[in-house]
Amino acid sequence: MSLQYALLGIISKKPATGYDVVRIFKEQMVYFWNSTHSQIYTELHKMETKGLIHHELVIQHTSPNKKIYSLTDQGRKDLVQWAIEQPLKPAKIKDEFLIKTAAFNVLTVQDMIKLIDDVIERENKVLEMTNSWREHYINQEENDLGTMLTIEYGIRYSKMYLDWCTWAKDYIENSFLNKGSS
Amino acid sequence: MSLQYALLGIISKKPATGYDVVRIFKEQMVYFWNSTHSQIYTELHKMETKGLIHHELVIQHTSPNKKIYSLTDQGRKDLVQWAIEQPLKPAKIKDEFLIKTAAFNVLTVQDMIKLIDDVIERENKVLEMTNSWREHYINQEENDLGTMLTIEYGIRYSKMYLDWCTWAKDYIENSFLNKGSS
DNA sequence: AGGCGCATGTAATTAGTTACATGATTCA
DNA sequence: TGAATCATGTAACTAATTACATGCGCCT
Numbered sequence: 001m002s003l004q005y006a007l008l009g010i011i012s013k014k015p016a017t018g019y020d021v022v023r024i025f026k027e028q029m030v031y032f033w034n035s036t037h038s039q040i041y042t043e044l045h046k047m048e049t050k051g052l053i054h055h056e057l058v059i060q061h062t063s064p065n066k067k068i069y070s071l072t073d074q075g076r077k078d079l080v081q082w083a084i085e086q087p088l089k090p091a092k093i094k095d096e097f098l099i100k101t102a103a104f105n106v107l108t109v110q111d112m113i114k115l116i117d118d119v120i121e122r123e124n125k126v127l128e129m130t131n132s133w134r135e136h137y138i139n140q141e142e143n144d145l146g147t148m149l150t151i152e153y154g155i156r157y158s159k160m161y162l163d164w165c166t167w168a169k170d171y172i173e174n175s176f177l178n179k180g181s182s
Numbered sequence: 183m184s185l186q187y188a189l190l191g192i193i194s195k196k197p198a199t200g201y202d203v204v205r206i207f208k209e210q211m212v213y214f215w216n217s218t219h220s221q222i223y224t225e226l227h228k229m230e231t232k233g234l235i236h237h238e239l240v241i242q243h244t245s246p247n248k249k250i251y252s253l254t255d256q257g258r259k260d261l262v263q264w265a266i267e268q269p270l271k272p273a274k275i276k277d278e279f280l281i282k283t284a285a286f287n288v289l290t291v292q293d294m295i296k297l298i299d300d301v302i303e304r305e306n307k308v309l310e311m312t313n314s315w316r317e318h319y320i321n322q323e324e325n326d327l328g329t330m331l332t333i334e335y336g337i338r339y340s341k342m343y344l345d346w347c348t349w350a351k352d353y354i355e356n357s358f359l360n361k362g363s364s
Numbered sequence: 365a366g367g368c369g370c371a372t373g374t375a376a377t378t379a380g381t382t383a384c385a386t387g388a389t390t391c392a
Numbered sequence: 393t394g395a396a397t398c399a400t401g402t403a404a405c406t407a408a409t410t411a412c413a414t415g416c417g418c419c420t
Contacts, residue, residue, distance in 0.1 A: 001378085001379090002276065002278055002281065003379080003380095005278075005281060005285075006281045006284075008285070009281055009282075009284050009285030009288075010284070012285060012287060012288055013287060017398095017399075017400090018399080018400070018401095019397095019398065019399050019400080029280075029284070030272070030275075031275065031280070032275050032276075032277040032280035032281065032284075033275065033276060033277070033280070033281060034274050034275070034276075035380080036380070036381065036382085037399090037400080037401090038380090038381075038382085038383095038401080038402080038403095039379075039380060039381080041400065041401060041402090042401085042402085045401095060398090060399090061388095062388075062389065062390095062398090063388070063389070063397080063398045063399070064386095064387075064388075064398060064399040064400070065399075065400085066398085066399060066400080067399090067400080076288065079285060079288055080288050080289065083282045083285055083288065083289055083293070083297070084289065084293050084296075084297075088278055088279055088282075088297075088300065088301065088304070089278050090212070090304075091275065091276065091277035091278070091279070092216050092275070092276040092277075093212075093213065093214050093215065093216065093273065093274070093275050093276075093277075094184065094214075094215060094216075094273065094274040094275075095214040095215070095273035095274075095275075096184055096187075096270055096271050096273070097270055097273070098211075098213070098214035098215070098332055098335060099184065099187060099188045099191055099214065099215060100191075100265045100270075101328055101331050101332055101335075102188075102191050102192070102211070102214075102328040102329070102331075102332050103187075103190070103191030103194060103261060103265055103328055104327045104328040104331065105194060105195055105326055105327060105328055106191075106194055106258065106261055106262050106265065107262065107265055107266065111265070111266050114266075115265070115266075115270075118270065119270065122270070122272075144287055145286045145287060145354070145357065146283055146284040146285055146286040146287055147284070148353070149283050149284075149286065149350050149353065149354075150280055150283055150284050152346065152349070152350075152353075153280060153283075153346050153350075156342050156345070156346050157342065160338050160339065160342040163338070164334065164335050164338050167334070168331050168334075168335075171330070171331065171334075172327070172331075175327065183406090183407090185407080185408095199371075199372090200371080200372070200373095201370070201371050201372080217408080218408075218409065218410085219371090219372080219373090220373080220374080220375095220408090220409080220410085220411095221407075221408060221409080223372065223373060223374090224373085224374085227373095242370090242371090244370090244416080244417065244418095245369085245370045245371065245416075245417075246370060246371040246372065246414095246415075246416075247371075247372085248370085248371060248372080249371090249372085365420100366419105366420090367418105367419090367420090368417105368418085368419085368420105369416105369417090369418085369419105370415100370416090370417090370418105371414100371415095371416105372413100372414090372415105373412105373413080373414090374411100374412080374413080375410100375411080375412075375413105376409100376410085376411075376412095377408100377409080377410075377411090378407100378408080378409070378410090379406100379407080379408070379409085380405100380406080380407070380408085381404100381405080381406070381407085382403100382404085382405075382406090383402100383403080383404080383405095384401105384402080384403075384404095385400100385401080385402085385403105386399100386400090386401090387398100387399095388397105388398090388399105389396100389397085389398085390395100390396080390397080390398105391394105391395090391396080391397100392393100392394090392395090392396100
């Protein structure tokens with residue numbers, strides 16, 4: 001259900017295709033939402049049936065035809081009402097790396113460090129992508145408040161994650177200095 | 183599937199009941215995993231059938247009987263193998279508040295500020311809980327590396343979230359100083 | 365008397381993932 | 393010539409949520 005509001009929110013800024021939404025999720029929203037193209041397309045169909053959005057078909061020659069979705073009045077009304085009236089559900093996070101971290105007791109120090117290094121590399125890439133996306137975004141005509149706020153959130157999230165990784169490596173190294181491994 | 187490894191990880195530290203696991207998820211792991219009792223009980227059944235865990239039934243008089251689960255050798259082996267060999271899946275986050283934030287363009291400034299204040303209040307409570315849980319935990323006999331690392335992660339996460347909220351309020355106030363609302 | 369903590373489970377439904385399916389254009 | 397981008401969809405399956413179900417003891 002929340003996915004529908006996520007989609008309404010995205011489309012509220014600018015009419016978009018399902019394909020656009022997929023890109024937005026992974027470029028700008030990885031830090032707080034995720035979905036797949038199959039789920040998005042089916043959800044858009046349902047929302048159109050409910051009268052929350054409608055589409056305009058654009059015939060293309062060099063690439064496949066596309067459906068550009070916009071909000072209906074009902075869709076906009078529902079979005080606003082949800083945003084201000086619906087009590088916030090707590091965030092739900094599934095982070096496998098931290099599950100592995102929680103289970104460090106079954107690993108050797110070398111394995112721990114390797115896992116952390118891998119995640120540092122990964123998170124650095126994400127941060128780089130987000131940084132460059134922000135730069136590109138800021139040098140544009142329109143800049144949307146929601147985008148400015150959430151992109152800053154993403155950058156802070158990545159930095160916090162990376163700082164914690166560095167701290168964790170230190171903590172582990174200190175813990176095992178005069179103790180040996182596992 | 184990852185849930186099974188999360189459960190193996192928890193049980194690897196200390197034998198636990200389904201009920202214990204539910205508590206651990208919400209006290210210590212809210213920052214990186216979540217599940218419900220119904221899912222956990224059914225998953226524990228499956229894992230026992232697969233020979234990853236086994237239980238000891240404890241008959242109680244003042245409260246209901248309980249099943250204390252421990253890892254089998256196979257369970258421990260599977261956990262280690264998963265931790266060191268399985269490539270990390272990217273974290274999946276579902277944070278409704280940030281979806282609302284992304285859609286701030288449809289709201290009034292008052293509504294934005296109210297939403298942020300609500301989330302600050304909520305996050306402060308979470309941080310307090312985590313802080314007091316950590317203090318209680320540190321003053322104990324055994325202290326597990328995974329727990330130490332992930333609890334620190336949680337505290338950093340909450341602080342980052344709160345800092346960002348403060349920053350966002352400032353940003354919004356500055357944006358609308360001489361412009362009016364919506 | 366009513367709610368919370370302890371403790372476990374199943375059934376029904378919804379949400380999400382993975383696999384299957386197509387096809388032109390562009391770039392290396 | 394092989395992979396990536398654009399673009400949309402359905403089918404099969406797995407994961408997760410919500411609702412239903414029980415029952416004692418303790419605290420207010």
